[in-house]
Structure formats: C-alpha cells, structure tokens
Amino acid sequence: MADWNAKPFAISCGDPAGVGPEIIGKSWKQRVESGLKPFFVIGNFADFENLAGVPVQKIDQPIEAGETFDQALPVLHIHEAAAAVPGEATMDSAQCSLHALEIACGLTRSGDAGAVITAPVSKAQLYKIGFRYPGQTEFVSERCGIARENAVMMLAGPTLRVVPMTTHIALKDVPEHFTERLIIACARAAEKAMIRNFGIEKPRIAIAGLNPHAGENGNLGNEEQRIMQPAIDRLREQGMDITDPLPADTMFHEEARSKYDVALCPYHDQALIPLKTLHFFDGVNITLGLPIIRTSPDHGTAFNIAGQGIADPRSMIAAIQMAAIAVANRQIHNN
Secondary structure (H helix, E strand, O other): OOOHHHOOEEEEOOOOOOOHHHHHHHHHHOOOOOOOOOEEEEEOHHHOOOOOOOOEEEEOOHHHHHHHOOOOEEEEEOOOOOOOOOOOOOHHHHHHHHHHHHHHHHHHHHOOOOOEEEOOOOHHHHHHOOOOOOOHHHHHHHHOOOOHHHOEEEEEEOOEEEEEOOOOOOHHHHHHHOOHHHHHHHHHHHHHHHHHOOOOOOOEEEEEOOOHHHHOOOEOEOHHHHHHHHHHHHHHHOOOEEEEEEOHHHOOOHHHHOOOOEEEEOOHHHHHHHHHHHHOOOOEEEEEOOOOOEEEEOOOOOHHHOOOOOOOOHHHHHHHHHHHHHHHHHHHOOO
C-alpha cells in the first residue's frame, strides 16, 4: 500500500491573474499555526517571487518540497512567461493554469504527490484556449480514467457536507437529468467517501426533495414518489442509512444537521446556498469517486480583488487540511 501521507501535496496555481498566488502564499505563511503538511505549487515562478513576506524556492522534483518547505514556498516552475497582471486574465494565464492542473494530476496519479489541491481557474478564459470540460472536476476525473458521471462533487465545511446531484446545468434541465440511476450513484459515492475520506463507519445520509415541501405527497410534483423513493428503497435494501425525501427548507438548521453526515441535493443551488451561507470562508470542494484525493477552495478567481493583498486564505487552508484528513483515512481504509 502506497504511503500517500508521506508525499507532499501538489497545488495547481489556478489562474495566476486571480487570487490563487496570494492565497497559496498566505497559506504557506500560516503553515505552522494551521498544521499544514508540506506542499508545493505548480506554475510560473514569476507569479510567486514577489508575494509579500513569502520567500520562494524553485524545485525540480516534488521530493524537494519537504526539504524546502520550512524555509520557503516550493515552486515547480513549468511556465516561462512574465508575471501575470493581477485582475487581467489572458489566454496566457489560462494556459498556465491548465498546464499546472495537468501536471498536478499526473504527479498525484504517479504517486509523486500525496494529493492535488486546485486553485481557482477562469472557465471563461479556459474555454478560449479549447478547454472542453464544464470545470476542473470533470478534467481531473478524465485524467484519472473515471467517467464524468462517476466523479461526484462534494462541498464540505465544519458543520455541513452537501452533494449536488446535478451541477452546472440550467434549472429547467434538472428534471430531465434527475434519474433513479443518478440518485443511486451519488448516494453510493457519498457513502463510500464518508468511510474512506472521513472515517465515518456508518454514514447517515439525508436527501432533499426536488420540489417545495418534498412534493406534498405528489400535490406539488411527483418526482419524490416516482423517481426518488424507488432509489431510496433500493439503497436501504442494500444497507444504506438514508432518509426519505426531506423538505429542503427545513433540513439545514443546526438541529437538523446534527442528524446526518452528508446531504444529497437534486440541484446546484439547493446544495451550495446553505453551504456557502454557513461556510463561505472555509468551505471546500472535494471530488468523490477518484483514485486520488482532490480538493479545492470553494470560491472563484476573484479577479476584482487580485493583487490588493486582501484575499482570504481560509478556504485554501481548509482545502489543504481536508486533503490531509482524507489521505490519512484512506491509509486506514486501504486507499
């Protein structure tokens, strides 16, 4: 069994015109008080060498990160260009972010890195250079040899974990994509992740109804009865601890959250609104169903504040910490 816990983590730089370099540098500065294990960043050295109060050191191999980490932020230099201008995203900055993401995935798949943490990218800029994925999650899953539909996005904070069962599609298209097969796949991925990544031996899973008040017995929509309940019954027959469809408007207050370990939600905003309300600054995106650990801060590039020194690193720090928790638990549960 590979000792993933002994490997430094790879952080892809994200779009260097955004806040990625700043929050990575600030995370390194807070490495001791935050208990962060060694990591290195992949990108253009020029984007990191002028960060306030952050000494940086070029490395040639991930193994050098452990030797450098206490004294300087290790940078695996992979993109030769002038430093990006904060707030001014370009095709070159997008190319750097994509190159860094590809290398981070490869190093983690090969075992040279213990996990991959992805800084925020600009999908609009990536699309201009031919990126054909809805987001980084789908790109990472393909690079790991996992079908897109089997890579599940979880958003997690200290008091709530949510899985949006459909993600970046129009709300009007959700009913078409919301199938019994999808529910079962997401629930199984969530259960497995709770065990492997979080060490919860018997996960309690809650599932939100698609319609207001979970359909009111079919009076406000029948997806709960027609699609969701058969999937839930099948999962229960297989031993899963999962609720009937719950009204989404009453399942996220403090007492309700204490009764489950992860909530499955039919559509994107139903999951992300409560998560970001509770954990806007320390929420983490973790991809389930992969052979590697991949986490990411739960926010975007924030071009509007890039270069001003005011970006908050808490979500990046939380992403690094969550990766470490997942790696340690996978060691216990045989990867």
